[in-house]
Amino acid sequence: MATISKIRAMEILDSRGNPTVRVFVELDDGTYSSASVPSGASTGENEALELRDGDSSRYAGKGVLRAVSNVNEVIAPSLIGLEASGQALIDGRMIEIDGTEDKSKLGANAILGVSMAVARSAAQSAHIPLYQYLGGVGARRLPVPCMNIVNGGQHADNSVDFQEFMAVPIGAPTFREGLRYVAETFHVLKGILKDRRLSTGVGDEGGFAPNFSSNEDAIETIVLAIEKAGYKPGEHIATAMDSAATSFVLDKDGEYDLNRSRAGKMNSDDLVALAGEWIDKYPIVLWEDPLAENDWEGFKRFTARHGKRIEVVGDDIFVTNTRYIARGIKEGTANSALIKLNQIGTVSETIEAVRMCRDSGWRYFLSHRSGETEDAFLADFAVAMDGGHLKTGSASRSERVAKYNRLLEIEEELGKSALYYWK
Template sequence: METIIDEIYALEILDSRGNPTLRVYVELLDGTKAYASVPSGASTGQNEALELRDNKKRYGGKGVLKAVNNVNTTIANALIGMDATKQKDIDYSMIELDGTENKSKLGANAILGVSMAVAKAAAKSLNLPLYQYLGGTNAVRIPVPCMNILNGGEHADNSVDFQEFMLVPHGAPTFAEGLRYVAETFHSLKGILKKRKLATSVGDEGGFAPDCESNEAAIELIIEGIKKAGYKPGKDLSIAVDNAANSFCTNLKDNYNLIWSGKGKMTSDEIIDLAGEWLDKYPIILWEDPLAEKDYKGFKKFTKKYGDKIEVVGDDIFVTNTKYIKDGIKKNLANSCLIKLNQIGTVTESIEAVRMCRDAGWRYFLSHRSGETEDTFLADFAVAMDGGHLKTGSACRGERIAKYNRLLEIEHELGERAEYRWD
């Protein structure tokens, strides 16, 4: 068959933070060539699949030559001769080859690079766009971009504890218009920051990282930016928040210490009450990781109080793993799951996580990582999964814009068939 894998190899490249990652190349018997680059996270859950690093002097211990070698030898030897269109067989062959629960032998970064490159090669060989190859002919929904506009926590060196404040252009008629709404607001906010002599430098994902008087002041700035850009908060643009609560929870259970803002220690109930105050005052429609990954009681209480009003997203608590998602569904810990390809390590397992959410009536929120590359796989994957919304960074930094530009291309290709809606 022409779609038989003929060659697989990897290179060590750099991600958007200047740290090493992998680029994996796949060639098929028909001459089709494709490659994929692997992202890397900074704010990570304890149960994520392992990103294999060399732990030697070069690159401060962050080199990935071991993972590269695993692709070039062990994985290549096992997969060459397999049919690239058999994605599930290929992914589970690598999982079995690794043999560990968290992919620590071969490295989730090595396995994911191959998994994505194989999918790209198969789609290209069949002359199908990747979103259609993975999602079928009914993959026509372009996700609403939840654009990171202000950073804090581990993604910025400032006085804001919560990691991400995002703009959500749910009131736009198309993706292209939604992208315009958030880009214009991004520049509007920049003008406000400059006028107040606040920093306009950006964090890892392209959002601004000013020193604010408080966490709430960050939202006030964004609301002002929305209005200055000529839009109506809550109608045209709303806000999504990612606490990334692991980053300020010392025991990953219920002891919170808002160290960056200097607000000090807070209990789980106090975090939940603060969220309620904000929800009464501001147009927030999504809240990600409001509590730490092991604060199950807090997550359940948060979802019970606010889950009928907003989307409550679990990231570190679920790590795109069906084992933890299933438990979360059973215990009503959230009503949505963040989906990150490198958190679990294969395309197939990411799709299985999406299906589990869909079957349970949960939403699922496709996401990039803070350490990204110019690879646009995520944009196609988001359309294929029909999730309705995506976060992939701000209105600057090329590795973020690449995904948005790819979605513009897809919307153009689909023409009148393209759908854009939040619900």
């Protein structure tokens, strides 16, 4: 088997113009590949640490030269000579060298960059696609693209409290057609916003970010766009939400301030009730982070009330960490976990989080970050993990479209063996 002969890293920019890490890995058989690490804005307090320099003279302190140095001077010497196919061994060695619970010594951005680049190099060396290398020869299910077409919260400067409103092509026959359904809806939505003289500028993930009259106005407008695009809401295209409620929680007792939309203050039970009204009125199939990361009891009540009707996804509360996912499974906190590679910091640990969800009967929702790069690793990873659905932004911004285009390539490679379905 090919062994690692060289590892190096460099500082690049993500889609928000902030520094991130790119890692290059070379094997002794001449294989050479790279991977770039995404970065989040709406982050959970228990996420693996993204190491920043803190030097105010460079990028307002957001530089990643320390993480780059850790790859080049600490990680690389310890991995040279190891077989690239030993993903778990390689990831485990980096975790051991770091020695912290949150990867704060070396930086999750340094560790993940190496982990992803090693996986890609091993796949190339074996002459198989990355999705088959990570998921086996049976990996053939394309994810339903949950396209974020309206941005709010921390991903936009507008009057919308909730962070993401997504269009979900549950009734499409193939990934290609599903992508077309929601891309067409995205463009129709732009026309509706223009007619209403609302902004068609986009947020961090490419969704439109106008000042709607209310949070509910946003979802009503999306349903209208679905209809005007020629589709039936709930049959061809459903909707999904990400409240990212940690961004507007006031305290750990479960008081929330929806100040952007001027909806006022609410408690956990108010949000549970509001969700019930919306689920009754609109074709919602998934709701992510409806309560804040420390509101475990509120999350549990939300799931007890709505979990049989929709997928209730925990993001900030679980942070792709098996420790928190296990608690959620035990307590009935949700029925699905969001899966983000950089929340936990290695490919192996991310796969273990997926396995825990699958073994418990939970769903798992693969996700990008708001600060992305053109790297399409996530697209292959989504097919490999057979999760069935993915969010990776809107039909604008090339760092988002790169993932969709890679999925189109995979579907074409798979041909008639490709699968696509919501559940």
